[in-house]
Amino acid sequence: MASSTLVSASASVEPRRGLWRELLRRPAFVVSSAVALVICAMAAAPGLFAGWFGAGDPRRCDLVNSGLPPAPGHPFGFDVQGCDLYANVVYGARSSVLIALLVTAGMMVIAVVLGGLAGYFGGWADALISRVMDVFFGFPSLVGMIVILQTASAHNELTVSAVLILFGWPALARVMRGSVLAVAGSEYVAAARGVGSGTTRILLRHVLPNSFGPVAVLTGLNVGGVIASESALTFLGVGLQTPAISWGVQLNTAQQYFLSSPHLLIFPSIFLTVTVLSFVLLGDALRDAFDPRLR
Amino acid sequence: MTDTVNDTEMVLEVRDLVRHFPIRAGVLRRTVGVLKAVDGVSLDLRKGETLGIVGESGCGKSTLARLLTAHDRPTSGEVTVLGRSMHELRGGELRRARRHVQLIFQDPYTSLDPRMTVADTVREPYDVNPDLAPRGDRGRMVRELLDAVGLNPDHGDRYPHQLSGGQRQRVGIARALALRPEVLVCDEPVSALDVSVQAQIVNLLERLRETFSLAYVFIAHDLSVVRHLADRVAVMYLGKVVEIGTEAEVYESAAHPYTEALLSAAPVPDPALRGTRQEIVLEGEPPSPVDPPAGCSFHPRCRKAVAGCSASAPGLDPVGGGGHLVACHLADRS
């Protein structure tokens, strides 16, 4: 009955391209993934990058240089401990990126599972999950994080990630639930059921791929927030602590020395911003590439 | 299990099928009313036969289609497919029984998974019913199916958005055919398509009927399409069948005032006949299925209605000889 004005009746159809070729065709993807790759490489093997300007060891410090601005051989200057800031920022990628990835992955898994269950099965599962989400939404998450991290015996990447996941998943799960709800009611899911597909198959083959887009984009956007939160936790005294090297710790220390040594704030911030931007763009590009309609 | 079915056997029997949707409201989500989407429908369908179902929007056609294909459970009544009562089945049994009745959806745009290629979509029935086709044969069988519905093998690699509406509808049909069903329930399969494509699909359905000796339940509100395909036609109004009979009985000697109005309102594609038609324009809006009028539910809009029409609901009784049944007090039951 309803007929769309967007009927595509095009006769010639471009051949089905490989996902990879498809991705490489997008400048946004190429640039953002290249940057993300460099950052991940930096996180994986900081030693390769840290030595570019001569001072490669982030822990070779001379207190005499404490907080000094950029100097030859030290393009970013020195941190408060008199260590080479460039090497520290490079090494800082490790914890920050690790946390960002862990949290992103963890949040996504929980959100996809719980949001998916709530959206697909509805009923009491939905009621229960939704109430739990309510509590997490309403409860000041920073307070919760502080309490939990104070209880935790160690403050390392794992505990910090775990806490960020614990308080971060509801936002994603809510989005997931919404899009699963839409997909679950769609006719192609009914059709799949009609040919005898079981619940598992429907969830994995139809519901998940079709409801994942909004979550992917949101996740990309979240990466920045995660690194920022890591730093906020440090600021509140429950995150990673010196001598752990992370951008969050660096920003927190820098903030106290902002008046006398602004470069301490500026350089990690630049790295952070570039990382965030690249992940946001990557999320968008991946969503588009995985959607055959947008190819 | 289908081996024993012979040509005249019933493939589908529907008895007093009722589907009420509860309307909930208030703090306790109490049921404050029911929406009688399907309200006591009985039908049967023989092998190779096509039953057309017509009726205006909202009269319960899609709900009926969903009940027939076990996409929904009836409030009461039963649907029997090849002698087995569908709503008593559960789990794996239900899934296997479902094979025999397949649904073709109205909207070819929303009934295909946008992220699956045509071949994957058509192949899915085999993947979930591995006993139907050995793994190695599936590719071939998919190609055959695509061929049967008039798609090139290279269409198999396409995604739905790369297909025209008619092509998509063919994919939907191929998917439904994959399980070799006895009955195809077509819920307005051509309403979203334009005439030239509609003709292609109608022809395809006809051809498939011949090759696979399928039985169709063909739902539409385009009377001419139904007439073209159907052996028998049921007219629905507000959740009930008000008239049922062979194509000729219904179209040539309609006995229900609603059927008459419906037939007269259908435009005839011939300017020469303009003005010659006795058009009965129904006044007023279709009543709500939540609160249907008392007695004959059509009486408020019926130009023939008499006092008795609002008092009692007419039964679906024969007019003339044979299987021509009408639910109207005023029908000539000679």
Added chain:
Amino acid sequence: MGRYALHRLLMAVPVLLGTTFIIYLAVYALPGDPIQALAGPNRMLSPSVEQALRERFHLDDPLIVRYGLYLQGLLTGDLGTSFSGRPVSEVIGGSWPVTFQLGVTAWLFMAVLGVLLGTVAGLRRGKAADAVVLGGTTVIMGVPFFVVAYVAQIVVGVDLGWLPVSGTEAGWPLAYILPGLVLALYSLPQVARLTRTSILDNLGADHVDTATAKGLTRRVIVLRHILRNSLIPVVSLLGVSLGYLLSGTVLIEGIFNLPGLGYQIFTAIPQHDGPVVVGVGTLLVLVFLLVNLLVDLLYGILDPRIRLGLG
């Protein structure tokens, strides 16, 4: 609608009770010694005082007993006594006006700025303004907001001297502009982006074409037919964002020296001051639930398709 509201309020009761218990449990589970926390780093307590304090606050009783006593007090309207000796009701009474004003200010900023930026970006899709909004919001998301807070204090407050740096003395709105703005930045990117997407969706909607075909002026079309419809999803985000916002007060009130609920709870945690943490925490959850109830009711008004209580 009234019945619906009542229903939602009733449902909030178990959520709130659950919240009090969870917080109570969490505070109970905090490692470290509350008495030591009370004494501070350089101060000593005599054993007798320690003992007296433990008795007074039932610190040696098992969790269930303490929670039971707390609930018992709650029934008689007693929120308990903070470790500092002040009744929790007084602590809350003194701090909520601050948080309320801060929250309202931040919420206004978030809503107005977010919607404004999102609208501009949406209407100028693909143009420079769009890129600036998208890029800017991304950067904001990545920069920890205590950093923004300090920079804002130093630049706007100290160097430019436009606004008070901290404290509540200047009163509303002056004292709350800077912290409110910084707090708003937390959720602003989401609001702006959602608005933008929503505007884009509506720009292409058929009813906008109808409005154009009706010969309405661009201004009327944008305001009445695009913006109004686009705001519907944004409104529910604004409700949810309140949660983040209240959470953010924990940081912002500390930095801007605002003696609000967030600050109270923040200082109460290291003190193991259970009654304060539970009282304030539960209050924040309650506020969140209430505001979201309001938002949902508003949603029903904005979008007539959603009829609450029937759906």
Added chain:
Amino acid sequence: MSSLESLPGYDGSAPLLSVSDLHVRFGRAEVVNGVEYAVDGGRTLAVLGESGSGKSVTARAIMGLVRPPRGTVTAGSVRLRGVDLLTLPEEARRRLRATTIAMIFQDALSALNPVLSVGYQIAELFRAHRGLSRKEAGRRAVEVLDLVRIPAAARRARDYPHQFSGGMRQRVGIGLAIALNPQVIIADEPTTALDVTVQAQILRLLGEIQREHGTALVLITHDMGVVADVADEVAVMYAGRVVERGGAAEVYAGPAHPYTKALLGAIPRPELRGRRLAVIPGAPPDLAGPGGGCRFLPRCGYGVEACAHEPPAIEVGPGRLAACHEWKRVAAQ
């Protein structure tokens, strides 16, 4: 009646609406490729053609709804009594919308703003074009709803679109179009979403309005039955062009373009029962592909060498045009 007379190019004797050589482009696709049609007061022109042939885009281009980035009108003219709408300043054009030329959209539910009451949406017209007060406009809106036979109009004016049935929504849509008594109404598939009994109601209503006000009606549809029922003239579109034009009766009786012929053959008729319907083989052309030549050629049974050149509109009878080199052969069979 309004300001049309005062606009440049006004010519009282020119057809009420005439479209000539209209070209519209969406990205690489030349979606409308030289459409020509005209209609005069009191007449009904039915625009026929399969899905995607450019019927709606043409209509939207006439209303000025095709604008970058969502497509561009690259050439042609749309004249109302000689006034070219496409070269008119936007403000002047806006004033003509709804007052002189109005449109009814296909999908009434999505064409109405879901969050505003229908009364408000109609009243807006009076406020924007007649400068009436909110209250007075509201009163007039109720009158309009009454006119399109909405029962209990005063009460229903406060309702929202989703609270109406499909037929009533479409009537509201018609109300929007006729509220200011325009001289031309373009109805884009106003009944496709409705079932036959409601369709009959709507068409009857449109007919009445047209008779009363002498309005020119452009009725876009692909329902051959509807065309046969109401149209004075028809224009058959294929792939962005009008391939055949003429009086409805003549075209139906003797189609001169193979596409029209095929279309008429595809209609299920009682006498065709049990037989295969005539189908048009193949798929519609890719509008983004290279042009040149007759676009129907790949699906046409009458193809000759000449078809490699785009056929001009050939006068095939009084007031009848067909864009086919082989029209004689087509008409003869």
Added chain:
Amino acid sequence: GGSGGSTPQAEKSFSVGVTTYFLSHFTPGKSVASNIDYALFTPLTSVDTKTGKAVNAVAESIESTDNVTWTIRLKPGWTFHNGEAVTAQSFADSWNATAYGPNAFTNNFMFTAIKGYADLNPAGGKPSKKELSGVEVVDPATLKVTLTKPLSLLPYVLAQTAFAPMPKAAFTDLDGFDRKPIGNGPYKIEGDGLAAGVTKVVLRRFDQYKGQPGNAVTIEAKSYQDEAAAYRDLQAGSLDVALVTGNNLTDAAARFKDRLVQVPYPAVVYLGFPLWDERFADIKVRQAFAQAVDRETIVKSLLRGFGHPATGLAGASVPGGGDPDCATCSYDPAKAKALLAEAGGWKGPLKLWTYQDPLNTVILEAVGNQLRANLDIEAVTTQAQPVDQLYPNMTAKKIDGPVLLYMGAGYPHLYALADQLFTKGSGANVTGYDSPEFASLMDKAASASQDEALGLTKQAARTALDGLPLTPLFQPVGGLAYSAKVSEVKPEFLGGVVLAAVKVG
């Protein structure tokens, strides 16, 4: 700048920033000896900011022959802000209230030296008595105090606000008094005092004050969550006096120039060794650690000069401090390395501890870096714990590495620091140091005359430092910065500005 906005132009007034901690309780028994407390209360004695000596305030005379039994005579004519006379009973009432265990006044521990304390604070059960037997009101102007053992420094002890008097009115509503006290100091509280949600307290000059009267008529004490916040308000001009700490000192030095008063704190930042840990059992190891830290550079580079590298337990501002008492406080990396090698080298990781505090963590990291570099210990980690975890952990001997801590002197005497840090059983003796030699020297000092006591205390401190349970790192220095509106900004002993002395205009 200036904050006089709310008070009439004519009135001399200024505003001062304090941390919220200063505005938590005003009852003497719970007070924290802040400058606000000193503005509200005047105890029997006070410490002369120039000489560091205890001088009489409300007391006319404080005398003792044996340093055990003391006779204190009061000056006549002193009254509380409500007009009630300050008598011996006012002191006795206040002291009894604080010493009474069930009241749970935090300053209770300061009264252990007074006879009868044990009766008011039994190990279990309810106390049998409510009054200290060692405090006798002889007549309204005479108080007799008996101690459990000799303490010649009692006048210093009595200078703390914990020993300030309380009027009769206080005892009808102790809670109300805690928020809006009726003191006997140069300033009285105006308005509601510490009402809920207040962020400032207004002090008004008490015109019947018998001591040195304050200069400003009103003082606004604004509370801040930390000194940095107060400093920003000072920069912005909405505050007249604020304490400046940490990294802001550098900025303050440049910005306020001569309007920044440097304040040496009577405190020491030290690295304590876990004597229970066998890796630190060898004194050579501790000596190696002590000499591997470059105190000069830490102070000069990290602290930007705001501190004094430690040469002994206390700095020059504390009576008895400032001498090079600490043999191992000099930086000598070569010797350190040699000492460690002698002791058998270091095996495994090294963990350094401190409590959560931004400055502490930075300093600890610097110390860690130096230990790593100078002692070739590869795996050096640091951990900052909240106070309420760190101290119990230390008591439970669960800390497995040196701890960076801060210790302030309760009253202006080296004795206070030495006593707190090294006496067995003291709450602040976290290293587990226990030396009979030290104890006997301290006992001698306590019973000797004030002049002799100084020398004996020094000797005791040197003994303790030779044993090296901890090594002092530096004496912190803070700053008082002030607007051009005020002058005569002077620090009192604990570092806060002497409010009464500040001159407006």
